Amino acid sequence: MLTPHGTDSFRANSVFGSSSPKAIVAMTLRSSALPSDEEKAAQVRRMFSSIAPRYDLLNHLLSMNVDRWWRRKAVDRLGWEREPTGTYLDNCAGTLDLSIELARRPGFAGTVVGSDFAFPMLRIGEEKSSGHPIEAICADALSLPYRAESFDGATIGFGIRNVANLDTGLGELHRVLRPGARIVVLEFTTPAWKPFRAIYFYYFQRVLPFIGKLVSKHGSAYSYLPESVLRFPEPPELAARLEGVGFVDVGWTRLSGGIVALHWGRRS
Numbered sequence: 001m002l003t004p005h006g007t008d009s010f011r012a013n014s015v016f017g018s019s020s021p022k023a024i025v026a027m028t029l030r031s032s033a034l035p036s037d038e039e040k041a042a043q044v045r046r047m048f049s050s051i052a053p054r055y056d057l058l059n060h061l062l063s064m065n066v067d068r069w070w071r072r073k074a075v076d077r078l079g080w081e082r083e084p085t086g087t088y089l090d091n092c093a094g095t096l097d098l099s100i101e102l103a104r105r106p107g108f109a110g111t112v113v114g115s116d117f118a119f120p121m122l123r124i125g126e127e128k129s130s131g132h133p134i135e136a137i138c139a140d141a142l143s144l145p146y147r148a149e150s151f152d153g154a155t156i157g158f159g160i161r162n163v164a165n166l167d168t169g170l171g172e173l174h175r176v177l178r179p180g181a182r183i184v185v186l187e188f189t190t191p192a193w194k195p196f197r198a199i200y201f202y203y204f205q206r207v208l209p210f211i212g213k214l215v216s217k218h219g220s221a222y223s224y225l226p227e228s229v230l231r232f233p234e235p236p237e238l239a240a241r242l243e244g245v246g247f248v249d250v251g252w253t254r255l256s257g258g259i260v261a262l263h264w265g266r267r268s
C-alpha cells in the first residue's frame, strides 16, 4: 500500500504523473493551514480512521446486508467487460468492499486502485483483499495523485457525500478517466414516497445513530451520517453536477425504495 509515510507497494505506476507519487501523497495529506474545506476533510478523515475497526460490521448490520447488493448493482453499471484488463479506480474506497466486488468478478483481469485518505480503513481493506488484483493507495479525492486519462473506469461508493468540495471531487474523477470511460456513483439519498419516508426517517435519525454509537463507540459518526445525507444534493441535482464537470450520458436510478441512488456517466 502507498501510505502517507511512503511505504509503497503500488505497481501500476502508469497512473501516476511525473512527480514522485510519495511526494504527491505527502503533499496532499499534510495540510495544516486549513480553510474550511480542508478542515472538513480533516474531520472526515479522523472520523473514518477512528470508526474503521467497526465500519464493515456496522455497514452490514445497519443495512441488513443490503449494502452488498448495492455494490453489486454499482459494479454491474461500470461496463468493465469492455476493458477487462484495464485499470479501474475505486475512489473513497474505505475498506475496499467495492474494489473487491469488481476484482472478483469472473473474467476481470485488470487492476483496481482502491484510493482513500483514511489509512486505517485501507489497512482493514488490505487484510480482506489479499489475493485480489487491488492496490490500496492513500490519497485525497480532492487532489488525486494520478495522471490525467489514466483509468478505464471509476466507482465511488458512499464517498462523494463526504468529500469536502463536490465539484472538485467530481472534476478530479473526470480528469483521471480516459475518454469514453464510465463513472459510477453510489450514494445515499432520501425516499420520496411519504409513508416510507416517515418510517425511514425514524430509523435513519433515531435507531441508526443509537446502534452506530453503541457499536462504534464514536460519539458523532453515526449522527453525521443522516445529517450529511440530508445536506447532500438529491439525485437530479447530482446528475446535473456530474454533467457540470463534463460527464455525458448521465443517468440515475433509485434503489431499495429510494434510500440509495445509483448514478452513472461517461467521460466524453
Ligand SMILES: C[S@@+](CC[C@H](N)C(=O)[O-])C[C@H]1O[C@@H](n2cnc3c(N)ncnc32)[C@H](O)[C@@H]1O
Pocket: 041, 044, 045, 048, 049, 059, 091, 092, 093, 094, 095, 096, 097, 098, 115, 116, 117, 118, 121, 139, 140, 141, 142, 156, 157, 158, 159, 162, 163, 164
Ligand atoms: C462511507 S465510506 C465508504 C467506503 C466504501 N466506498 C464503501 O462502499 O463502504 C466513505 C469513505 O470516503 C473517504 N473519504 C472521504 N473524503 C475523502 C477524500 N477527500 N479523499 C479520500 N477519501 C475520502 C473516507 O475516508 C471513507 O473511507
